[in-house]
Amino acid sequence: MIELWDHSGNDARELVLRNGKAKEIGVSKMELNIIMFSVLDKNGNEHFQNDFTNHVELNSKGMDTEFFIGTKSKLKLDRGTYTTFRFYLGDSGNRFIYTDRSKEVISQANYIEFEIKNDLVVNSTEDLQVAMRFDFEPFSLKSYFRSLKSIFNGSKRPQAGKLVNC
Helix, strand or coil: CEEECCCCCCCCEEEEEECHHHHHHCEEEEEEEEEEEEEEECCCCEEECCCCCCCEEEEEECHHHCCCEEECCCECCCCEEEEEEEEEECCCCCEEEECCCCEEECCCCCEEEEEEEEEEEECCCCCECEEEEECCCCCCHHHHHHHHHHHHCCCCCCCCCCCCEC
8 A cells, every 4th residue: 555656746745754753863764564554633543544455565764865655545534633644563574774874673563653744634525645755864974984883893773662662
């Protein structure tokens, strides 16, 4: 259901998704094995997107790379204001890549949430097609020299335990 998005010629709503903890710890890219997702409204009610049937590898880069993903079919949402996307994760195949290009495998996490910048307001009963951009930190210039540095000392990163929910 989610795939690389060719945003030319499509009338989809463009959404910017962010996760404050990801920015705080310097995540530049995520590779996620998404098994289903939902959209949360302003009251915290979860609206599952039921036609999501396949495991999907989501390789989402920061906004500076102009990387989009989009829904293959349209979102089925009632009128209202929606604040968050929740992506449920498979047991394996999930990792974060940080600004210095170090990597961390994420395990034992059920889902990860992204806040919708300026919310998603649905005023009609028509289904929506969306293009999602992820607001991550860009890779640092130093990251290109990381391989030389890693020869002399190991990479030390903060643990992402509080970024994902179990």
